[in-house]
Amino acid sequence: MARGMNPGAPVLTRRGFLVASVGAGVGASLAFGFPRGAAAAMDPAVPGGMPPAEAGPLFEPTLWFAIDGEGWVSINIIRAEMGQHVGTALARILADELGADWDKVRILHVDTDPKWGLMVTGGSWSVWQSFPLFSRAGAAGRIALIEQGAKRLGVDPSACRVENGTVVAGGASLTFGEIARQGVPVRRFSADELEKLPIKPASERRLVGRPVQALDIPPKTDGTARYGIDAKVPGMVYARPKIPPTRNGAKVNGVDDSAAKAVKGYVGSLVLDDPSGTVPGWVMVIAQSYPAAIRAADLVRVDWTPGPTSAVSEKDIQDHAAQLIAQPDAGAVLDTGGGDTAAAFKAAQSTLEQTYTTATVLHFQLEPVNALAFEKDGVFEIHTGNQWQSLILPTLAKALGRPETGIILRTYLIGGGFGRRLNGDYAVPAALAAKALAKPVKMVLTREDDARFDSPRSPSVQRLRMAFGAGGEVTAMEHDAAAGWPSQVMTPSLMPKGANGVLYDPFSISGADHWYSVGAQKVRAISNDLANAAFRPGWLRSVGPGWTNWALESFMDEAAHHAKEDPVAFRLKLLDAKGRNAGSAPNAVGGALRQAEVVRRAAARAGWGAPLPADTALGLATSFGQERTMPTWIACVARVHVDRPTGAVRVEKLTLVADAGTVVDPDGARAQVEGAALWGLSMALHEGTVFERGQVKDTNLNSYMPLRISDIPQMDTGFVDSIEVPVGLGEPATTVVGPAIGNAIFNAVGARLRHIPITPDAVRSAIG
Structure with missing residues (x-):
């Protein structure tokens, strides 16, 4: 003392x-x-x-x-x-x-x-x-x-x-x-x-x-705001889980807690029986305090039989995605108004084809997932921060063996969600432990536990193809994307059918169904079943467009260079609002013309075409936000300097222009765009992990390296004044920064990068 x-x-x-x-x-x-x-x-x-x-x-x-x-x-x-x-x-x-x-x-x-x-x-x-x-x-x-x-x-x-x-x-x-x-x-x-x-x-x-x-x-x-991690009630015990070696299919053979008994406050270890299948193979270590639960869990030894994906690597997942893309009948074909792409490619004067990949991305929200659960007056109360209460309630009902009407989720502020708390799976083990012990249980995951139990953004592989006519005009385009699908794993009832009758996850292909007029168009969404089995794919800020727009907007730049046109002029030519791209009321009034306008404004605002120092250049990318039914038109110009000897990329400035219809909260809108853009920058140059032996390699911030404050560039953000329907601003800016940086790197040093995160080694190799 x-x-x-x-x-x-x-x-x-x-x-x-x-x-x-x-x-x-x-x-x-x-x-x-x-x-x-x-x-x-x-x-x-x-x-x-x-x-x-x-x-x-x-x-x-x-x-x-x-x-x-x-x-x-x-x-x-x-x-x-x-x-x-x-x-x-x-x-x-x-x-x-x-x-x-x-x-x-x-x-x-x-x-x-x-x-x-x-x-x-x-x-x-x-x-x-x-x-x-x-x-x-x-x-x-x-x-x-x-x-x-x-x-x-x-x-x-x-x-x-x-x-x-x-x-x-x-x-x-x-x-x-x-x-x-x-x-x-x-x-x-x-x-x-x-x-x-x-x-x-x-x-x-x-x-x-x-x-x-x-x-x-x-x-x-x-300091008075209450987050889920602050929740407490008299008589509660604390729990920290032992995370099994695989997300799915693990079974507990035995638990040895002899060493943990020396920890003051240790209560015992509980093997969960989960009828919902949410946390198979979980063991909850119970203690009178959370520090005791942390120490005891480190000493508890569990003998598991792992699930079938215990040897899966990132390369296995990506190789499998590439194999699926190579199968012409795999996946769902979206209804894009069609046209015969096969005939267009056969008649093309020239064609372009490229493949793009993205790594596994973790959420790493500041507040690790947690939940307090107990029964009171015949009702099971779950105290936690949650983004999709309506999704986890049926799962809790199945796990607890009671109707949804007998469960209530108490609302708390969230110390970082970013899509992780759309999947409320972390409420299930706390509830099961509370039911088994007949007392309140407060479960908090450590940072490492949280990373291993995360619902990551799936790694992805995408193949894009474009056909050009005799005059250089674009006559056809195909986009095939393979990744793990959150909706297939967690909300299969919300999956629509594609034009070929195959179900697909709309959140994992949004962005590929773009507003460019490209003649015959085919978009194919492919579920990577190996990814779905190896982990629980999750929704991470921007979801599908976080990878589809990386590929699309990198490819549009490559197509512009193939056609020997300026990348801005090339995009403006294709954003002509003809046919299905004309837009419709109430959400997409103006269609592609509004996307063309944000491109035009962002390029002018950033000084597109002006001379710049050596190895420094501008790159542009644009998007329509999350979905065609709710388009948020946005464009980004990144000013980037590349150090040739080291391959280090420094983003000097980001210029963003958004048209989100009526802007309800100007200060909040600016914060949303800037925060989303910085997350996009983080995923483009810094964030990313890989799977090794069925688990993510990086489990804390000593090796998983998000954007640091010293890396934040100058930011210039503008909005188009509008009285149209207000649409979303939390995510669209995330999707445009990565491809804008990649395009700027090419313009600066001639190195084309087709994988994010972009590392100095990859830049050096591309330059060489």
């Missing part, structure tokens, strides 16, 4: 220090700009740190929000908060349409309940899917408030308007709180009625697209 330490005093943690500091200086925190009230925002009983709703009558015209007697508008958020301020973005949609006072709006991240419908945060869908729903919910609230206000004021509803939390009629007015305090029955709107409600024109918006303060900054900065 340190000299002078009081043995009876509570241990002061970093989080406790932050809370104590704020408590001792409320005036300072208010001056710092916390408008919600420090005492309320620091309520530790609320997972997100936001204040609870007031007691008393509530004004609730829809299930998406309520107004209390003090005039607070509490907006229910079903999307996961993982640093992107999704609650602020969605709340301002509803509050704008409602006419609320932004200083009296709060967000409530809700627990699972069938009434919320599909609960998922991914695919850059949150704003896109919520905008029409929340706009109409706000419109319904405005109508209901006017109706009630008009009755109280004795005027016709047509004489009333709503502004800044008040219903106004001439010189008289009523606040939202005054109306709520009446406690009279409120008009409720059905789903059909909501669907028909008109919303404000863009010219009348006061919050959407304007700078406002994010609602969740105070708890995130003062």
Whole structure:
């Protein structure tokens, strides 16, 4: 014990220090700009740190929000908060349409309940899917408030308007709180009625697209926000798993915990019986504290029979993908409007064919996966951060042998999701252990455990071909992509059929079905069954376009050089918005012409064509975001310098222009684009691992090397002003940075790289 330490005093943690500091200086925190009230925002009983709703009558015209007697508008958020301020973005949609006072709006991240419908945060869908729903919910609230206000004021509803939390009629007015305090029955709107409600024109918006303060900054900065890893209840024990040698098919033959018994606080080791098949071969090491669980787990010895993929390597997975691509009938063919590519290639004046590959990528989110599970009053509670509650609930029901209605997921903030927590598999072992022990179990994975249990982005192999006519025009294109498929493993019911009747994972081929006019077009999506067996493929920020766009945009540059055209001019020529690329309402108005515009703007903004120093060049890439049904048009120009002797690549500047329709949250939008672009840079030059003997090689940040702060380039980000439908911004910028860098390297030193991550050795070899 340190000299002078009081043995009876509570241990002061970093989080406790932050809370104590704020408590001792409320005036300072208010001056710092916390408008919600420090005492309320620091309520530790609320997972997100936001204040609870007031007691008393509530004004609730829809299930998406309520107004209390003090005039607070509490907006229910079903999307996961993982640093992107999704609650602020969605709340301002509803509050704008409602006419609320932004200083009296709060967000409530809700627990699972069938009434919320599909609960998922991914695919850059949150704003896109919520905008029409929340706009109409706000419109319904405005109508209901006017109706009630008009009755109280004795005027016709047509004489009333709503502004800044008040219903106004001439010189008289009523606040939202005054109306709520009446406690009279409120008009409720059905789903059909909501669907028909008109919303404000863009010219009348006061919050959407304007700078406002994010609602969740105070708890995130003062230490009161609660993440899944913070969850605790009295009487709980801690668990750390022993991860088996293979993700699938492992069996436990025996457990030797004799050495672990010397660890103070060690309780025992539990072999899980998992009816859902989520964690086969898992052994949970139980202790009274997490440090004890870590130490004990290191001493527990497990005898496993591994699954059939215990010898699989990265090369095996990639070689298998190449073999599948070589089979002409393998995979699903997408409906691209077709044309006979075989005939076009046979008649071509010239052709181009290249193969591109990407490595396995891990999530390495800051907060390792964790879950607290216990049964209370006949309901099984799971306390954890999760991106897709609706996906894991049926699996938990199967694992626990009870209906979904007997399980609830409590919502917490997420210390980094990036797609890892779309797969909520980590909730299953905690729940099984809690059921077996009949007490609360808090499971936390170490960094190494987390890496080995990750749902990585699958390695991929892609082959692209293009046919050219006598005048150099593009007459046909084929794109074959083989990788592990998350949807096939976790959500097979969501897989559509291709034009040839074969099911495919849309998230693993998005991006290949592009907006370029290339004549006859064929896109083939191929499931790498060896990858699916060796690990559980996951959704990682940008998902399929993270690899499909690497290949597509690298190949478009190679095609431009083959045709002896400038890469920007070549793309603009093909983005002509003809035929199926013309676009359609409501999401893709303008089609390829909008993608051409971001290309044009990014090139001009970056100084395309201007002279640059030796071994320094610009490279461009573009994309339409996640899916053709929700296109986010984006272009990136990378300015890159290559050191020829070492092969080191330094990205000096990234210029990005995005057209995401209506930008709801300008500050959040910029943060999303910049964060996504830096992740794309990280995966292009730094990140990546390989499989060795059925496991990922790199399990901590001493060897897995994401982007460091010293590697961050200058960034210039712009948006196209638009009043079109708002679409997603969380992921599209991830996909354009890698190919822009690869194209810039070629323009700088003539070295063409077709694999990411791009290493100095690979650059040196390509130069040589």
